[in-house]
Amino acid sequence: MWKWLHPYAKTEETYALCGRLYPWFLWPAIALLAVGTVWGLAFAPADYQQGDSFRIIYIHVPGAMLSMGLYAGMAILGFIGLVWQIRTCYMGIAAIAPVGAMMTFIALFTGAVWGKPMWGTWWVWDARLTSELILLFLYLGVIALYGAFDDKIQAGKAVAVMSLVGVINLPIIHYSVYWWNTLHQGATISKFDNPSISSDMLWPLLLNILGFGLVAGALACRRLQNEILTREMRRPWAQTLLLSNETGAK
Amino acid sequence: MHFDSFAAFIDMGGYGFYVWTSFIVTFVGIYTLFIEQKWRKKQLKLAVVKENDRIQRIKKAKEKASQANSDE
Numbered sequence: 001m002w003k004w005l006h007p008y009a010k011t012e013e014t015y016a017l018c019g020r021l022y023p024w025f026l027w028p029a030i031a032l033l034a035v036g037t038v039w040g041l042a043f044a045p046a047d048y049q050q051g052d053s054f055r056i057i058y059i060h061v062p063g064a065m066l067s068m069g070l071y072a073g074m075a076i077l078g079f080i081g082l083v084w085q086i087r088t089c090y091m092g093i094a095a096i097a098p099v100g101a102m103m104t105f106i107a108l109f110t111g112a113v114w115g116k117p118m119w120g121t122w123w124v125w126d127a128r129l130t131s132e133l134i135l136l137f138l139y140l141g142v143i144a145l146y147g148a149f150d151d152k153i154q155a156g157k158a159v160a161v162m163s164l165v166g167v168i169n170l171p172i173i174h175y176s177v178y179w180w181n182t183l184h185q186g187a188t189i190s191k192f193d194n195p196s197i198s199s200d201m202l203w204p205l206l207l208n209i210l211g212f213g214l215v216a217g218a219l220a221c222r223r224l225q226n227e228i229l230t231r232e233m234r235r236p237w238a239q240t241l242l243l244s245n246e247t248g249a250k
Numbered sequence: 251m252h253f254d255s256f257a258a259f260i261d262m263g264g265y266g267f268y269v270w271t272s273f274i275v276t277f278v279g280i281y282t283l284f285i286e287q288k289w290r291k292k293q294l295k296l297a298v299v300k301e302n303d304r305i306q307r308i309k310k311a312k313e314k315a316s317q318a319n320s321d322e
Binding site: 037041042043044045046051052053055056059060063098099102105106109110113114116117215219222223226229230233238239242243 | 251252253259262263264265268269271272273275276279280283284287290291294295297298299302
């Protein structure tokens, strides 16, 4: 049943797949982000309490969602890699980690810049903020750990284990606003039956969430391609590809 | 359009600095990741070209040496 997956254990196939997927991630992402951002910045109504500062939500929430989603993705790859001994999965973790770190940074940075006018402070040691900061450190830890080994199979196993252990942080981040009395506001859209946001504010947010997801996909594809090439530099197919001017990937 | 004028759009009801800083940092950050990968690919290409040239040079030098030996 899962036979179609087997060729992708071969890095050459995965490289080609990433190359094919890349434009399908990139161009819809640019279109969605352009529409979502312009809609959110210029056309959505202002919030009745926060005025126009609430517009930061259109990058803050997608960044935060992706920071957690990408971490979950790394953990799934780590699990598959460890159980079935597929080194392409380890490369996938290495490819996703910097993208996830950037998303976490975006969530923290825009959160701080949003917090200053609304809460009167850039930072508080509140449960949501602190657990998100720990997520950033987990990402940086994965990046550093992968870089610390010369043997990339060992490195891959180490980061796979670290990704899996770090998953414990995800529910903590998600439920932090319920478990502790935090300064951070509660969920806005994950209450699907009754979202506490009006639909003309919600639509651009959904577009941007999807856009961020696709951008992350495009970046992960590109990073995985380069990671594969770095590992396989001595292989004939990679040599041919790198030596030719027409690479199919600028 | 929610805003009356372009100036009002930039001002963001007094929150202009915060809103625009967030958006600029976010998109510059994402763009940097794309540029970084473009650069990395270029570096990889250079490394392989350099390595390939070196192999060719060694090959030529060896051929030359064996030629010289057979001439003697």
